[in-house]
Amino acid sequence: MASPRRRDPDRRARIVAAAVEVIAESGPQALTHRAAALRADVPLGSTTYHFADLDELLEAALHAVADRNVARLRQWAGSLIPGADLAVELADFLVDLATKHRTSSVVAYELYSAALRRPGLRAASTAWDAMLTEVFSTHVDGTVATALTAMFDGLLHQALVSPTRPVRATFEDPLRRVLVAERRLGCDGGG
Structure with missing residues (x-):
């Protein structure tokens, strides 16, 4: 039997x-x-x-990581108090992603890089950037949100490969400069 x-x-x-x-x-x-x-x-x-095939498994892994990271981003964005210092909040979030959520962040970048050679992974790997830009667009104009997304990704990548533990001060000043420049452009009528 x-x-x-x-x-x-x-x-x-x-x-x-x-x-x-x-x-x-x-x-x-x-x-x-x-x-x-x-x-x-x-x-x-x-x-x-x-x-x-392996690409299908990689894509499923990427979707799982992207979904988790996007949920984390939504939770962070939902916790922002109106009028909060965005440079401080973003710097703290970067530290959190590079320390508390380091493994998830490393995997996301690993899979993000894999998408360079595997077109099937590209849609899932861009979900994070799209969500970052969407969240940032609620605080700054669209062009600055796109630039802030690129900067945020770059700062996080640097923090993940750095031999030193990241701290808020590492990120706060560069983020503040972009945000202050955006406010100046907004006051001047955009150019």
């Missing part, structure tokens, strides 16, 4: 979480179906059943 099939509705999610862990530890080049299966403690066939 054959043994009954075990139902495992969370298997796909566990495989994706395992893929994110593999990427966090060793980078996207270390991700294989076998590595994800071992980490998720599932048979190898489960990974190929749920993900036809």
